Amino acid sequence: MTNIDLQRERQAALISSEDFAEWWAGGRDALQERRALDKLFNEDDDFTDPQHTSLMSHKELYEYTLAKACKFISKLRDWHAAETQQSAIASLYDFRMLLAGQLGTALFQQSFPLRLHFSMFLPTLLGQGTEEQQREWFERAWRMDGIIGTYAQTELGHGTFLRGLETRADYDMKSEEFILNTPSLSAYKWWPGGLGQTANVAIVMAQLYIKGKHYGLHPFLVRIRNAQTHLPEPGVDVGEIGPKLGLNGVNNGFLGLKDVRIPRKQMLMKNAEVRPNGRFVKGPEPLLTYGTMVFARVMIVRDVSFGLLQAATIATRYSAVRRQSPIAVDQPEPQILDHTTQQAKLFPQIAKGIFFRIAADVVWLMYQSVAKELGAGQRRNLPELHALSCCLKAYCSAEAEEAVEILRKSCGGHGYLRSSNFPQIYGAVTAACTYEGENTVLLLQTARFLVKQYVDGLKRKVLPSSVTYLRNATPPKWGKSVELKTLVRLLEYAATESIRSAFEYQKKQRKIFKSEPMVTNKAGIRLIQSATLHARAFLARNASEEAEKLRRQLKPALAEVLVQLTEIFILDLCLASLGNILLSFPLNSRQVEQLKTRFERLLEEFRVNAVTVVDGFDFSDRVLGSTLGCYDGHVYERLLAEACQSPLNEEPVNQTFQTHLKPLMQGKL
Numbered sequence: 001m002t003n004i005d006l007q008r009e010r011q012a013a014l015i016s017s018e019d020f021a022e023w024w025a026g027g028r029d030a031l032q033e034r035r036a037l038d039k040l041f042n043e044d045d046d047f048t049d050p051q052h053t054s055l056m057s058h059k060e061l062y063e064y065t066l067a068k069a070c071k072f073i074s075k076l077r078d079w080h081a082a083e084t085q086q087s088a089i090a091s092l093y094d095f096r097m098l099l100a101g102q103l104g105t106a107l108f109q110q111s112f113p114l115r116l117h118f119s120m121f122l123p124t125l126l127g128q129g130t131e132e133q134q135r136e137w138f139e140r141a142w143r144m145d146g147i148i149g150t151y152a153q154t155e156l157g158h159g160t161f162l163r164g165l166e167t168r169a170d171y172d173m174k175s176e177e178f179i180l181n182t183p184s185l186s187a188y189k190w191w192p193g194g195l196g197q198t199a200n201v202a203i204v205m206a207q208l209y210i211k212g213k214h215y216g217l218h219p220f221l222v223r224i225r226n227a228q229t230h231l232p233e234p235g236v237d238v239g240e241i242g243p244k245l246g247l248n249g250v251n252n253g254f255l256g257l258k259d260v261r262i263p264r265k266q267m268l269m270k271n272a273e274v275r276p277n278g279r280f281v282k283g284p285e286p287l288l289t290y291g292t293m294v295f296a297r298v299m300i301v302r303d304v305s306f307g308l309l310q311a312a313t314i315a316t317r318y319s320a321v322r323r324q325s326p327i328a329v330d331q332p333e334p335q336i337l338d339h340t341t342q343q344a345k346l347f348p349q350i351a352k353g354i355f356f357r358i359a360a361d362v363v364w365l366m367y368q369s370v371a372k373e374l375g376a377g378q379r380r381n382l383p384e385l386h387a388l389s390c391c392l393k394a395y396c397s398a399e400a401e402e403a404v405e406i407l408r409k410s411c412g413g414h415g416y417l418r419s420s421n422f423p424q425i426y427g428a429v430t431a432a433c434t435y436e437g438e439n440t441v442l443l444l445q446t447a448r449f450l451v452k453q454y455v456d457g458l459k460r461k462v463l464p465s466s467v468t469y470l471r472n473a474t475p476p477k478w479g480k481s482v483e484l485k486t487l488v489r490l491l492e493y494a495a496t497e498s499i500r501s502a503f504e505y506q507k508k509q510r511k512i513f514k515s516e517p518m519v520t521n522k523a524g525i526r527l528i529q530s531a532t533l534h535a536r537a538f539l540a541r542n543a544s545e546e547a548e549k550l551r552r553q554l555k556p557a558l559a560e561v562l563v564q565l566t567e568i569f570i571l572d573l574c575l576a577s578l579g580n581i582l583l584s585f586p587l588n589s590r591q592v593e594q595l596k597t598r599f600e601r602l603l604e605e606f607r608v609n610a611v612t613v614v615d616g617f618d619f620s621d622r623v624l625g626s627t628l629g630c631y632d633g634h635v636y637e638r639l640l641a642e643a644c645q646s647p648l649n650e651e652p653v654n655q656t657f658q659t660h661l662k663p664l665m666q667g668k669l
Ligand SMILES: Cc1cc2nc3c(=O)[nH]c(=O)nc-3n(C[C@H](O)[C@H](O)[C@H](O)COP(=O)(O)OP(=O)(O)OC[C@H]3O[C@@H](n4cnc5c(N)ncnc54)[C@H](O)[C@@H]3O)c2cc1C
Pocket: 116, 120, 151, 152, 153, 154, 157, 158, 159, 160, 161, 190, 191, 192, 193, 247, 252, 431, 434, 435, 436, 437, 438, 439, 440, 441, 444
């Protein structure tokens, strides 16, 4: 039987969680298809963990995860082949979503070592291999026929600064081969997922040299382990980098190369070619490389929104079950969900998870249309897409990380237990702040684009749609009540002012420093703030446009709840940006008060539907992997059952009593 408080929450809700689930999944058919797929795995005993993976040793976790991952990929591939007939990239996108989505997470709370093969190795083959190379490698790699890949770029000494990478590939004209070397300790590749004991081929990013002349960084397909024996190939020093904060199923590795030879054809040559005679031929601008990066970043926004909503579901259900501290002296202990401050911790995070994913969907659609334009030789919209994917990846991952921490703490002490699953979720989300472009660096890239657009705006040029607001100098109009469109304009206005001020500051710095990088470095803090505000403005506009659509499309009760969430989301963005807003628009204390009051009222109004909304994300208990967040709300029973599973509880007296405690107490140690 379900916990009585959770039952009451569900009965009192004004919307149906099934309606919500249908909308969230993208329609009835999509929801049913996903559920059918979940069932296929959930009811298969091969995929049931014998114990919580957090109780396994590092080595046990790898071996267990890999075995399960192989069965998973094989079963999923059969299903996917039967279900879909699409282009390679669409297929890959779908497949990648499955791996990171409900199913992948339910089965692998700490991810798994074959993921890089799909998330980085295959997209890079598609993005950077010639058609001939794709024929030779992609088909086989998609089937994993003798190929398990990873992507090796980062080195011990360098990650962000790509020109600093030291691994080199020297072309040997006589044998028509490249000779790969990591010439120093700091040149060792470090971090690639699956590299430790899993992958047998790596795409290695290396500096190309022909007759001693340097031609920049290029991707090389390097066999690192023998396809039959899996032993490292001669000259290859490969291993795993050890336990991490999270994602311990991924088997991240290191790689040293000493005079490793590969045929000329194994440089991925879509963007640049080395001819047999050693002639270097630069291809057209590597536009599709950006495409691969955009793909990966959109995926990350989806991933972090997923992690955030897992955490929000756990914390919201727990807050309905947990009772603590009477609000009025003579009253019984309320559900902690009734404390206003608890609502302020939970509800904005639910809203963020929803609107981050919606933004990722929008950028993915943009990506598809820009990819078509690129095919027709047009690159006009590429810089906008690139900037948007950079700033959303950076902003959403940082916000999601913070949100998961807020949600963990909202569960008090129990949130600190591994069995709550917050540590694993946090480990996965925080990693996204660093990989695929470190967040600060991505925000700086976005800011460069923004300043350029600002300058173009001053010249009255037409600006890309996500930054047209930079040309709109009209201050927001404050009406009697707080309106969404006013809030969006406030954020856009604050972003414009911040970009303007960063631009002016750079101008001043140019009088002091001659070099542009020095100027950028000096203006760094302001530039990052501008990019952050731009992300907020974009997300707010996107959410308000979505709210308009929802009003028209959905049942009124459901639409109303989603509009409430939109308002919570945008008000939260405004309150977080209040300092910047006040620099650009003279809000008086009455208006600020209006914002705060509206926010608090919305929290109160949303309260009745909170549990139903998180139910509507349709996470199974397995996906949540948490003692605190199960659908039936039997939190305390699960906490005790999980504690009893600890290997330390297997025997009544641990042997260290005899060897250490007793001698200590007897003064005999
Ligand atoms: C879980 C995980 C998985 C990974 N998987 C892979 C993988 O599969 N393959 C792979 O090749 N790599 C992988 N990486 C590596 C990852 O891509 C790098 O860690 C990342 O690019 C950051 O580089 P770095 O570690 O050298 O950090 P650094 O660049 O050294 O950053 C350290 C600090 O310096 C700052 N900084 C650096 N440059 C600038 C600048 N220009 N301006 C301002 N500040 C700057 C950063 O903001 C940061 O605060 C993974 C990393 C993690 C954590």
